[in-house]
Amino acid sequence: MDTPLLNREKSILAFQERVLKQAENASTPVLERLNFITIVSSNLDEFFEVRFANIKERIFAGEDSIDGETVEEWQASIFERVSKLVAEQYSVLDNEILPLLKQEGNVEYVKRGQWTRTDINQLTSYFHESINPLLTPIALDVAHPFPHIYNKSLNYIIELKGKDIYGREVDTAMLSIPKNLPSLIKLPNEGETIRFTSTCEVIREQLKTIFDGFTVKAAYQFRVTRNSHLFIDKEELTNLHQALKGELHQRNFGHAVRLEISAHMPEKLIDFLAKEFELPDTEIYPIDHFIDLTRFRELRDFLKGRSELFYPEFLPKYAEKWVDTDDIFSIIKNKDQLFHHPFDSFSPTVRLLEVAAKDPKVQMIRMTIYRTGNDSQLMKHLVTAAKNGKEVNVVCELMARFDEETNLTWASILEEAGVKVVYGIFGYKTHAKMLLIVRNEPTRKNPDHLEYYTHVSTGNYHNGTARVYTDFALMTSDREIAQDITDIFVTLGSLGRPPELKKLWQAPFTLYDNLIAHIEFEIEEAKAGREAFIMARMNALLETSIIEKLCEASNAGVKIDLLVRGACSLRPGLKGFSENIRVFSVVGRFLEHSRVFCFYRAGEKALYISSADWMHRNFFRRIEIAVPIYYEAIKDHIINEGLLSYIDDHTAWILDGETGEYHQDRFTIEERGAMLSAQEKLLISRK
Structure with missing residues (x-):
């Protein structure tokens, strides 16, 4: 095509x-x-x-x-x-x-x-x-x-x-x-x-x-x-x-x-x-x-x-359960925890690492560093953890553009504190956002029983950007997710075959193929006359083969809504190419940074949060992950807050595939005046 x-x-x-x-x-x-x-x-x-x-x-x-x-x-x-x-x-x-x-x-x-x-x-x-x-x-x-x-x-x-x-x-x-x-x-x-x-x-x-x-x-x-x-x-x-x-x-x-x-x-x-x-x-x-x-x-x-x-000041929501608690692991173990930054506070992430650094039961901490900022509390907690005798492994991406000097400095500080620092695989930027904590929680049968606590995110471990970028983050005690992340960390620090992951998609190995497979599933569903749709949100859509597959899905009757903040090479709405595809872009007070992929999947609504945009580099020249969301309440929350509310946003720009230009003419001036943007609604919802 x-x-x-x-x-x-x-x-x-x-x-x-x-x-x-x-x-x-x-x-x-x-x-x-x-x-x-x-x-x-x-x-x-x-x-x-x-x-x-x-x-x-x-x-x-x-x-x-x-x-x-x-x-x-x-x-x-x-x-x-x-x-x-x-x-x-x-x-x-x-x-x-x-x-x-x-x-x-x-x-x-x-x-x-x-x-x-x-x-x-x-x-x-x-x-x-x-x-x-x-x-x-x-x-x-x-x-x-x-x-x-x-x-x-x-x-x-x-x-x-x-x-x-x-x-x-x-x-x-x-x-x-x-x-x-x-x-x-x-x-x-x-x-x-x-x-x-x-x-x-x-x-x-x-x-x-x-x-x-x-x-x-x-x-x-x-x-x-x-x-x-x-x-x-x-x-x-x-x-x-x-x-x-x-x-x-x-x-x-x-x-x-x-x-x-x-x-x-x-x-x-x-x-x-x-x-x-x-x-x-x-x-x-x-x-x-x-x-x-x-x-x-x-x-x-x-x-x-x-x-x-200035914009009216707002305080990100910080649920009472996180305040001054040292029992943070029980909160995660009881139920997966979702955060939508900056509307939800970044402080629980900092608190998680702070508690882990001091908790005598914590045995190991693994973390990726892409962008953290010059004065990072998270990096300081890693130093504390190492000084407290914990096994701390960090994958530091030295080639994070325009943050190279900061990352070089933190790499030296961490190494001096006893942290094991590796720089990933040369030629493949480690762009995935992963934090893994391994904790000894004895049982009657096994005094050395280990539990795993994972934090994954669509955005950086950076306190500053967490206040101005929109991102989703998940804390979970899911052992299979933890095992997948462990396998990824091991391969980043040593030689080995691509890990056989149970739940995560990982670039450059399985992310692209799984994405294609999910689009093809929707194509087959549409051809059989069943409901089929795709909703996805990202910063950029540029990979030619993905665009061609989306157009194939459109021609098969799959309804596709895409939220692409920045660069988009796909021309939506063209007869015979992409007439069932709509492309939106939301620009507001906060920089839209989340990556979310949703497939109808015969009613299952397969949902992933990811570190990856749909670009060639993300699929084939970076270490990226996409993490499945299983809890229905969390899944619905992300779909409603992170996808549907933005697609319905009256401030959203719509890409005209014929001209290649963007417009905002879905609503009249009178209608727009009475509406709140998606970001405004989210700010109100956290009050």
């Missing part, structure tokens, strides 16, 4: 457009609207560092077309789409958010030409005391070639007139703004108005001081984004920890993939920078404002006490 697919990179950009719509939503608190703008900027950085960089590598290797377009057509379409997206960002910022901050919040961004004499005196003093000592201006001449520019650093290229102390004519100079400087500076309040400006504006004002003796004719900002892939030679690899440590620094000096420049920069300087970074016009983005909107995140710290500018 020749299934038409949507381009992955354009689908990623379509997701950024949906995120930006949150910034345009007048019902969203103004500082949260600003936050969505910074999220788009951060996401675009990663898009260029990773996805666009990957395409450029393919182009360098000789590829001449991308998803049916010539390279030139594809590059031009990406440039046009990104340019439009960035222009909308700045339009919303300038025309809506900054004016609203001033009118409704008494918060004002003050540009350089608007500073008062008091402002100038304060900023001048601050510049000399805290900024100037950290700056390194560089003249560009035959003795000072163009310097290495750090990935995503903000820089000025400056036009000068004059001679230096050695009598040399200098007409061009460079100045990089150190990353360890704050991005925003608080100005003196005017009455009740909180005022702030940007560090780069302060530096721009002081260029005459920095280049004393020269006339500063003009200065223009620029910022380069680089390929952030890490290259580690498998053939030469002897120690992944050491190899990765050495490679991380090089990430900041990979090939340039995007250049952001001041829109007022003259052509001769644009040509100069384009030549230095070896970039075509379609990878150079003029910005008619200061560059890098992620810097506005610091404003949240200035305004912590201004609750009206």
Whole structure:
């Protein structure tokens, strides 16, 4: 079947457009609207560092077309789409958010030409005391070639007139703004108005001081984004920890993939920078404002006490049974425990490991580490467990993108505490989220009887993301699930055959095949005239063979509803291909991160929570798991809260398979005004 697919990179950009719509939503608190703008900027950085960089590598290797377009057509379409997206960002910022901050919040961004004499005196003093000592201006001449520019650093290229102390004519100079400087500076309040400006504006004002003796004719900002892939030679690899440590620094000096420049920069300087970074016009983005909107995140710290500018505070539900109990294992043994973060607190997970670390009956703890954060209580409890004499085994994924340095640090800390740390299988990221606790619980027949307690999740063991990402987590004492997870841990730490799992699906061995088998079962049911449906939720749907199988199921009459937060290559609703498939995307206060797969299965409603998206890498180049849910009450809970409520959400975006665009037109404006989103309903349900 020749299934038409949507381009992955354009689908990623379509997701950024949906995120930006949150910034345009007048019902969203103004500082949260600003936050969505910074999220788009951060996401675009990663898009260029990773996805666009990957395409450029393919182009360098000789590829001449991308998803049916010539390279030139594809590059031009990406440039046009990104340019439009960035222009909308700045339009919303300038025309809506900054004016609203001033009118409704008494918060004002003050540009350089608007500073008062008091402002100038304060900023001048601050510049000399805290900024100037950290700056390194560089003249560009035959003795000072163009310097290495750090990935995503903000820089000025400056036009000068004059001679230096050695009598040399200098007409061009460079100045990089150190990353360890704050991005925003608080100005003196005017009455009740909180005022702030940007560090780069302060530096721009002081260029005459920095280049004393020269006339500063003009200065223009620029910022380069680089390929952030890490290259580690498998053939030469002897120690992944050491190899990765050495490679991380090089990430900041990979090939340039995007250049952001001041829109007022003259052509001769644009040509100069384009030549230095070896970039075509379609990878150079003029910005008619200061560059890098992620810097506005610091404003949240200035305004912590201004609750009206933020989303209403909520406290995740923390059931009384978890409070100050040391009998946490009895709770799990009595009944499987389900958590839907961030609506349910992450604290029971932390509490579970805290109790296990101190419990004399606990013999062993096994855990995967993918993303944990710099100040992780979970990691500290693992250290405590090891110091208390427990057998602690950890699979630490060193190649978790942009968290490599944090994971290297935790790996060293854990090893020093006596934890046995392995790095999984090189070439296969350990993305599964698993925690296993083995506890001695004597019986009359066996004083050494062991019980197993397992925690599995769709998301990371990260206290920070557990407050802003939606994820499902399960605690269970199911021995077969525990045995499956034990077998997976053993194979990750040693050689061996693929484990023969009883309940779990595991990539790269059985996850894909089982998923195909379940879709084929629904196909056969539909062909026999029986009810058949599939509901699934994930972050991305890109695997071509899965898309083809879903289209085959659609043609057989299987009803398919898919919640795909981000990139989706499947075109739904096309006659003869996918007319029984609907694709939804929910973008809201929390980042939708759960992976849930549900198959009607002749009324059984086979339900799995998983760490895996439906992408080639997740099926064939990662260690992933999908865990079955057996308790009917928990199964119904996940289906209702995690699938049906989102499919019925009036804020859900619907993918139009014909155009490849998303829309929100299922309900009238009047109907939408009286409805609550799925996330809002979940927040209310936990009060």
